[in-house]
Amino acid sequence: MSILIYVELDNGSIKKTSLEAVAYGAKVASQTGGQAVVLALGKADNAELEKAGQYGAVKVLHAADAKLDHENSLAYADALVQAATQEGSKIIILSKSGLGDAMAARAAAKLKAGIVSGVTALPETDGGFKVTRAIFTGKAFATTEIKSDIKVLVIRKNAIEIDEAALSSANATVEAFQPALRESDFTASVVSVDKADSELSLAEAGIIVSGGRGMKGPEHWQPLIDLARALGAATGCSKPVSDLDWRPHHEHIGQTGIKVAPNLYIACGISGAIQHLAGVNGSKCIVVINKDPEAPFFKAADYGIVGDVFEILPKLTEAAKSLK
Amino acid sequence: MKILVCITNVPDTTAKISFTDNDTKLNKNGVQFIIGPYDDYALARGVEIKEQNGGSLTVLHVGEADAEPQIRKALAIGADDAIRVNADPQDSYFVAAQIAHIASQNSYDLILMGRESIDYNSGVVHGLVGEMLGIPSYSPVMKLDLEGNNATITREIDGGKEVLKAHLPLVLGCQEPIAEWKIPNMRGIMTARTKPLNVVEPVSVDDMTVPQTYKLPAPKGACKMIPASEAETLIKLLQTEAKVL
Numbered sequence: 001m002s003i004l005i006y007v008e009l010d011n012g013s014i015k016k017t018s019l020e021a022v023a024y025g026a027k028v029a030s031q032t033g034g035q036a037v038v039l040a041l042g043k044a045d046n047a048e049l050e051k052a053g054q055y056g057a058v059k060v061l062h063a064a065d066a067k068l069d070h071e072n073s074l075a076y077a078d079a080l081v082q083a084a085t086q087e088g089s090k091i092i093i094l095s096k097s098g099l100g101d102a103m104a105a106r107a108a109a110k111l112k113a114g115i116v117s118g119v120t121a122l123p124e125t126d127g128g129f130k131v132t133r134a135i136f137t138g139k140a141f142a143t144t145e146i147k148s149d150i151k152v153l154v155i156r157k158n159a160i161e162i163d164e165a166a167l168s169s170a171n172a173t174v175e176a177f178q179p180a181l182r183e184s185d186f187t188a189s190v191v192s193v194d195k196a197d198s199e200l201s202l203a204e205a206g207i208i209v210s211g212g213r214g215m216k217g218p219e220h221w222q223p224l225i226d227l228a229r230a231l232g233a234a235t236g237c238s239k240p241v242s243d244l245d246w247r248p249h250h251e252h253i254g255q256t257g258i259k260v261a262p263n264l265y266i267a268c269g270i271s272g273a274i275q276h277l278a279g280v281n282g283s284k285c286i287v288v289i290n291k292d293p294e295a296p297f298f299k300a301a302d303y304g305i306v307g308d309v310f311e312i313l314p315k316l317t318e319a320a321k322s323l324k
Numbered sequence: 325m326k327i328l329v330c331i332t333n334v335p336d337t338t339a340k341i342s343f344t345d346n347d348t349k350l351n352k353n354g355v356q357f358i359i360g361p362y363d364d365y366a367l368a369r370g371v372e373i374k375e376q377n378g379g380s381l382t383v384l385h386v387g388e389a390d391a392e393p394q395i396r397k398a399l400a401i402g403a404d405d406a407i408r409v410n411a412d413p414q415d416s417y418f419v420a421a422q423i424a425h426i427a428s429q430n431s432y433d434l435i436l437m438g439r440e441s442i443d444y445n446s447g448v449v450h451g452l453v454g455e456m457l458g459i460p461s462y463s464p465v466m467k468l469d470l471e472g473n474n475a476t477i478t479r480e481i482d483g484g485k486e487v488l489k490a491h492l493p494l495v496l497g498c499q500e501p502i503a504e505w506k507i508p509n510m511r512g513i514m515t516a517r518t519k520p521l522n523v524v525e526p527v528s529v530d531d532m533t534v535p536q537t538y539k540l541p542a543p544k545g546a547c548k549m550i551p552a553s554e555a556e557t558l559i560k561l562l563q564t565e566a567k568v569l
Contacts, residue, residue, distance in 0.1 A: 003480060010482075035552070036340075037395075071481065071486075073461075073462075074460055074461075077451075077455070097482060098447075098463060098464060098479075098480065098481065099481075099482075101446070101447045101448050101463075102448075102450075102451045102461065102462075102463060103451075104448060104451070105416075105420075105448035105449070105450070105451025105452045105454075105455065105461075106451045106454065106455040106461070108417065108421070108448070108452060109417075109451070109452045109454075109455035110455055112530075113450055113532070114415070114417060114532030114533040115416060115417060115446075115452075115532070115533070116415075116446075116533055117416075117445070117446040117447060117448050118444075118445055118446065127517050128510045130536065133443060133449050134445070135336070135443065135444050135538070136442070136443060136444075136445070137442060137445055138541070139341045139540075140341050140343070140538055140539065140540050140541070140542070141538065141539050141540075141541065142444075142535050142536075142537070142538050143535070143536045143537050143538075143539075144415075144533050144534065144535050144536060145533065145534045145535075145536055146531040146532070146533045147530075147531050147532060147533065147534060148530070148532045148533070154448075158498065164391070171471075175561065187460070187490065188460060188462075188488045188489060188491075189489045189490075190486060190487070190488055190489035190490065191476070191487040191488065191489055192486070193481070193484065193485075193486045193487075194481055194484050194486070194487075194488045195481065195482075195484030195485075196483055196484055201482050201483040202483070203482055204482075207564060207568075207569075231569070248511070249501070250480065250483060250484060250485070252328050254335055254488075255361075255442065256361060256362070256499070256500060260336045264566075264569065274337065274338050275337050275338075276527045280336070281541070284568060285562065285568045287558065287562070288547070296551075299544070299547070300544060301547040302544075302545070302547060302548065302566060303547065303548050303549075303550060303558060303561065303562070303566070304547045304548070304549050304550070305549070305550050305551075305552055305555055306549070306552060307552030307555070307560065308552070311552065311555075312552060312555040315555040315556045316555060316556065316558060316559060318556065319556035319557075319558070319559035319560070320559050320569075323563065323569065
């Protein structure tokens with residue numbers, strides 16, 4: 001039996017979260033005695049796709065049809081179902097994102113498959129197939145048994161630990177895949193795509209430096225950006241900051257914004273309202289810098305500094321630069 | 325224009341979550357329930373569209389009778405009538421199957437809901453419903469404009485946004501800033517009392533997933549405080565102690 005893993009591409013490269021999904025799928029394959037097969041849709045070089053082998057995939061199905069170059073969850077879900085049928089896959093794995101959830105949902109409905117989104121750890125396969133997922137925006141976890149024959153899992157970032165040093169040197173075989181594309185999946189037309197290409201995406205970032213109202217105004221953001229650059233981090237913000245238009249909406253982290261799960265989250269001048277914490281509680285390590293020692297965020301932090309962000313940020317930036 | 329808005333009944337964002345019955349049930353004691361915040365955006369936009377284009381707006385909830393105050397609130401905000409599918413849903417697939425069943429009997433032009441429920445956070449019901457009905461689904465939608473049967477949709481994508489033109493009927497998962505939340509006025513509250521709230525029994529669906537147990541995260545260890553005067557030592561600690569750099 002094969003495990004099918006869908007990988008998202010970004011300018012022809014497999015996204016980091018998708019490589020985690022491949023590693024996760026390969027582990028599930030070894031648990032259940034199958035092999036991990038990857039599906040990639042849109043433009044990508046063979047050399048890039050072969051990399052999936054290092055994370056445990058045996059084979060990559062690649063549909064290079066130019067119609068699939070632009071993200072289209074309807075057509076992508078169709079292609080996913082066709083790949084699953086061709087490979088006889090009973091377990092389908094995607095990484096959590098707007099696209100991942102949309103494809104997973106439509107594929108699950110087509111395949112009459114049970115779907116669990118937000119999975120945080122490898123499944124238990126002794127006596128039923130059970131997965132644990134984050135609920136209440138990370139305030140709790142649920143263990144769920146999937147009863148259906150075909151199972152669709154959407155995994156959260158950090159659902160599996162990847163040891164980059166211990167990756168295999170194996171390459172996956174890349175096979176051309178030609179799904180039958182339906183006209184009805186292409187009736188919508190894309191008017192415009194507005195994407196900040198140069199910025200590191202929050203969902204993918206290993207380190208995030210984030211600012212709140214304590215940053216006092218958009219014109220004071222530079223020290224935060226400097227630290228982010230020195231650390232190779234993405235920048236985020238709290239809801240009040242995006243509501244005030246100090247920073248763009250896509251940087252808003254929290255319950256009603258983006259949920260992130262970086263290795264390191266540095267919060268500058270964010271008091272830590274429960275709605276903000278809900279968006280960051282998947283982070284491995286949280287640093288809070290705030291002038292108010294009573295800020296609730298310190299209770300959720302691993303490291304804290306009480307003081308003026310504008311004095312502290314440059315010191316951190318200097319120390320981060322000397323690290324390299 | 326026939327609009328269906330699906331709402332969830334969820335603990336308030338600030339609710340303290342705990343479980344009972346050997347960690348198999350949510351402890352609802354002392355928990356304030358609300359219309360899902362994302363669903364509230366969907367409802368607000370639905371009401372605006374109905375006011376501009378005429379037509380009807382039905383609000384749908386799949387769940388038990390304790391959600392009725394929230395359903396009445398949706399009626400007070402501007403829905404014309406409501407349907408409650410009387411069930412204690414176990415997963416997204418079940419909820420989606422109920423919505424699709426109701427929708428298949430009523431040919432709605434627009435089915436709106438939140439991008440995800442804030443209790444189980446799956447964000448898959450709109451996709452499931454779209455596929456079950458054989459119509460497109462998009463999420464998360466930040467802006468929706470209609471011209472006849474054509475919709476212009478602004479959707480958030482990883483690191484930016486995308487504008488699409490699509491034809492009705494559509495299923496859309498909504499989020500801010502699609503509309504401002506609406507607060508019911510006195511007249512709305514009065515008329516909501518007499519608007520129809522139809523309770524229907526669910527259609528049967530095979531068990532796809534069955535929740536077993538719930539648990540809370542392990543408590544966080546104490547926060548290590550670093551004096552501001554030695555702020556730069558943090559970077560070393562992050563590297564050698566926390567091992568995240």
